[in-house]
Amino acid sequence: MQRGVAEDMDMNKDNDPHRSSSPLCKRGAGGGFCKKAAQGFATRADLVILALTLALLPYLYISYWGDAVQGEQARILVAGKEFAVVSLHDEQRLSVPGALGSSVLEIRAGKVRFADSPCHGKQCVHSGWLALGGEFAACLPNRISVQVVGREPRFDTINF
Amino acid sequence: MKLVLQTTREDHLIAWLTALAITIHIAESALPSPLPGIKPGLANVITVAVLIKYGWRTAAWVALLRVLAGSLLLGTFLSPTFILSLAGAVCSIGVLGMAAGLTRPFPGWRLGALGYSLLAALAHMGGQFWVAYTLFIPHPGLLHLLPLLMTAAVIFGAVSGIISAAMLKRIAA
Numbered sequence: 202m203q204r205g206v207a208e209d210m211d212m213n214k215d216n217d218p219h220r221s222s223s224p225l226c227k228r229g230a231g232g233g234f235c236k237k238a239a240q241g242f243a244t245r246a247d248l249v250i251l252a253l254t255l256a257l258l259p260y261l262y263i264s265y266w267g268d269a270v271q272g273e274q275a276r277i278l279v280a281g282k283e284f285a286v287v288s289l290h291d292e293q294r295l296s297v298p299g300a301l302g303s304s305v306l307e308i309r310a311g312k313v314r315f316a317d318s319p320c321h322g323k324q325c326v327h328s329g330w331l332a333l334g335g336e337f338a339a340c341l342p343n344r345i346s347v348q349v350v351g352r353e354p355r356f357d358t359i360n361f
Numbered sequence: 362m363k364l365v366l367q368t369t370r371e372d373h374l375i376a377w378l379t380a381l382a383i384t385i386h387i388a389e390s391a392l393p394s395p396l397p398g399i400k401p402g403l404a405n406v407i408t409v410a411v412l413i414k415y416g417w418r419t420a421a422w423v424a425l426l427r428v429l430a431g432s433l434l435l436g437t438f439l440s441p442t443f444i445l446s447l448a449g450a451v452c453s454i455g456v457l458g459m460a461a462g463l464t465r466p467f468p469g470w471r472l473g474a475l476g477y478s479l480l481a482a483l484a485h486m487g488g489q490f491w492v493a494y495t496l497f498i499p500h501p502g503l504l505h506l507l508p509l510l511m512t513a514a515v516i517f518g519a520v521s522g523i524i525s526a527a528m529l530k531r532i533a534a
Binding site for chain 1 (some may be wrong): 464469470471472473474475476480481483498501504507508512513515518519522523526
């Protein structure tokens with residue numbers, strides 16, 4: 202209730218938030234002015250913007266990190282083209298032909314990893330097991346990448 | 362013949378304010394950052410204060426000159442850092458202009474330093490991210506950074522906004 206009244210006052214009398222009332226405050230012109238000075242710090246529109254930006258954050262986390270749950274499938278790309286999409290529940294060792302030779306992908310207990318690759322640094326092997334949606338490992342020299350995806354990819358194609 | 366450049370009062374104002382912004386920009390570039398792209402962006406304090414006190418035109422000058430002169434002084438002119446910085450500045454000044462224009466007809470809904478600063482920070486990060494994603498690293502993995510980057514933008518935007526509001530109060534007092 203009190204808040205509503207204060208806001209109305211703000212709207213009628215103090216449209217300009219930058220016309221500060223802090224000197225009045227110092228002169229001790231009354232508690233009302235001091236309270237207003239504190240409120241003049243943020244206008245009604247400011248609070249709306251603040252609320253909107255704070256609401257935006259959970260939305261971003263959900264839409265970009267939301268599929269960070271147990272993945273369902275591994276999507277394997279060779280030279281940028283889809284080679285296979287395999288379920289993470291079918292235990293297997295998959296030999297994927299790449300630019301240098303065959304990389305071996307191992308799938309076990311809902312996880313996938315590069316078990317071996319004919320590359321030099323073995324960065325891909327060191328990436329270890331991937332299990333969460335969105336996790337990604339690549340063997341750039343062999344041009345093979347694998348990404349864990351959830352049950353249903355959000356889009357299969359996008360057209361403009 | 363002596364060449365005299367005619368300078369207006371506004372030119373001097375822009376120069377002074379830009380110098381202030383550049384100082385902050387450079388001091389800040391010495392700070393370590395946990396992730397590329399995350400920094401407090403305190404020079405925004407000046408942009409927002411200038412926008413509120415002197416209008417959008419002056420603010421746009423100050424923001425763009427700050428990026429240009431700052432990059433020359435730091436030696437990043439025309440490097441990816443500069444391009445990202447410029448993209449962010451252009452985006453944020455564009456959004457500030459739109460926000461100021463849109464709220465002008467509604468005096469009850471006028472934005473203060475906090476709102477402007479939040480919008481500027483988000484626009485800066487958004488523009489910068491978009492350029493980084495389309496121009497430099499078009500990898501879907503980059504999108505996973507977006508929530509973190511935006512969180513930083515909101516926090517630092519709010520902090521700059523509060524500083525800016527306090528500064529405007531001191532100037533007015």
